[in-house]
Amino acid sequence: MANGRVVQAADRTIGSRQLAALLPADVLARPGYRALAEAVRTLILDGRVALHVRLPAERELAEAVGASRATVTGAYDLLRESGYLRSRRGSGTWTELPDGHRPVGAHALLGAGGYSADGDPGVDLAIAAMGAPEGSLAAAFAWAAPRLPQLARDPGYHPFGLPDLRGAVADRFTRRGLPTRPEQILVTAGAQQAFSLVVSLLCRPGDRVVTENPTYANALDALRHARLRTGSVAVSDAGWDLEIAESTLRQTVPRLAYVIPDFHNPTGALMPPEQRLRLLAATRATGTWLVVDETIADIALDVPAPAPLASLAPRGGADHVITIGSLSKTHWGGLRVGWIRASAKMITELTAVRVSADMTGSVLDQLVALPLLDDMDRELPARLAQLRSRREALVRALQRYTPEWSWQVPPGGLSLWVDLGESVSSALSERAAAAGVHIGRGARFGVDPGTFEHRLRIPYTLPEDRLDEGIRRLAAAFHDGVPLPSAVDRPYWVA
Secondary structure: OOOOOOEOHHHOEOOHHHHHHHOOOOHHHOOHHHHHHHHHHHHHHOOOEOOOOEEOOHHHHHHHHOOOHHHHHHHHHHHHHOOOEEEEOOOEEEEOOOOOOOOOOOOOOHHHOOOOOOOOOOEEEOOOOOOOOOOHHHHHHHHHHHHHHHHOOOOOOOOOOOHHHHHHHHHHHHHOOOOOOHHHEEEEOOHHHHHHHHHHHHOOOOOEEEEEEOOOHHHHHHHHHOOOEEEEEEEEOOEEOHHHHHHHHHHHOOOEEEEOOOOOOOOOOOOOHHHHHHHHHHHHHOOOEEEEEOOOOOOEOOOOOOOOHHHHOOOOOOOOEEEEEEOOOOOOOOOOOEEEEOOHHHHHHHHHHHHHHHOOOOHHHHHHHHHHHHOHHHHHHHHHHHHHHHHHHHHHHHHHHOOOOEOOOOOEOOEEEEEOOOOOHHHHHHHHHHOOEEEEEHHHHOOOOOOOOOEEEEEOOOOHHHHHHHHHHHHHHHOOOOOOOOOOOOOOOOO
């Protein structure tokens, strides 16, 4: 299948028509075998074609893409030389990664080794998250320590989550305008696990799903690995086109739609209330499960924090809405606490899926999360003030070092969606990595291969001096006088 489908290693072999459908439509409009090799390499790096999958024979692929056999032979030779393919007489040609590369999802943290031989830790501009708020985490552990022995007297299995934490999450939804009972909450190990559980329960290989485009890269990975057919609705600097969204929903009748209406990742856009109502009505009319990612909903920098999308529905009109969230962006990604809010029946079904994977979450993490969640409204303003200052610092650095780039300052969220003015995002990311800057290239956030090559997502979550240093290095890589080719970035994970 084409866009949105990942070819798994379990499939063992990808057919020529399958591979041709995954390739960009204009792959042969560019010069010869190198363009074809680059396109195949992109599919491998982005996880659309899994590792250890056998590719079609050269003659078969040549016929499928309308190229000469010499073009395909040259592309395969180049991929073998660069370590992306291996061939063995009698067994065909198989995908792999060269030494030193990691597959999507296996990003090596800069602090664990960095990029340079001289020990320079580099600047990580790929992770849109802050370190833990000073003092709060230590205070939460101090609060939890005397309470842990009481909990340790039982076996420690709480597949739904600690009752007190379920109640605290439910209370927060209620205070935000969406009445919620504890039995409507499942505590998870972060929002990514929450989304994966929902997809696992509701979707089967080949089902249609709809996402925004661009959207959160790791959500796209989850959909690809579930072998789903992905349609998309564009999100531009101007926001969502709901007429297109409604038309897409009517025409495709997807099983599931995934949206980030609150300070959208990566654009930072905020969906207006009238569009939220239209989206609720459209998904309800098509019988589509609407998964709302609220992970960044509390990072409201210039506007009031939005109410939950499901709270806008008339009574009984939001039973198809599943809301996910976590403490990763407001507090700390190392505290693996997230949640799902849905009907009590749905929560029971999701918990059964969860038990088959990891039985239960960390009791200690959940206990520590309790005071953090209870104190969020008191602690969050200082966190937001820090982010506003860092956002201003990033804008100043961009204006100083790369005035030819353009961007819009979002009303919330954690990053800028920067337009480079030319399609060099992947090549720039590669060059920046050599200069010690790790950055999320635009293509990682696109539903279709090769899209958003003119974009970079740049978070403003680092301290101001590190942001300035990162942009200085990034600008030097962009301005070094050597033209940037269209190339494939290292397959780093972004958050």
